[in-house]
Amino acid sequence: MFVFSEEDEKQIEKILNRYPEEQKRSALLPLLTLVQRREKHVSADAMRDIGRRLDLSPAYVQSVCSFYTMYSATPVGKYLILFCINISCQLNGCDELLAHTAKKLNIEIGGTTEDMKFTLHREECLAACSGAPMMRINDTFYENLTSDRIDQILGSLD
């Protein structure tokens, strides 16, 4: 059974109050985000609990959770790096930069560092094409990347 903290329960109440009762399923993404941020993943127990609160089946919650790359069923690192590989980023050298990042972190793409600090994923377009190549780390976008800038960014994260 998944247990939300008292603080989370207050946050959940605030989220649910944004939507009319008949539209409470609209709270699904905010609730998944709350859990992902706190736990660094959304467990099957958490999906069941969220589904119960919103009158949604666990299968429905899981299908939504697995659709969006910002949610993970298994724990990710403190910093989740979503590296855009779509067309604008592709044309501006993202493949080499992604490989550079994986090498720098000493992990495979899709992997997590042993200290659980970084997880590196490929991502589709993040709608920041004018700043290609780019990556998102947690909630921050980093644009116009170069290998030196990536090293600087990674080195600046505690």
Ligand code: FES
């Ligand atoms: S193609 Fe990379 S942000 Fe759009």
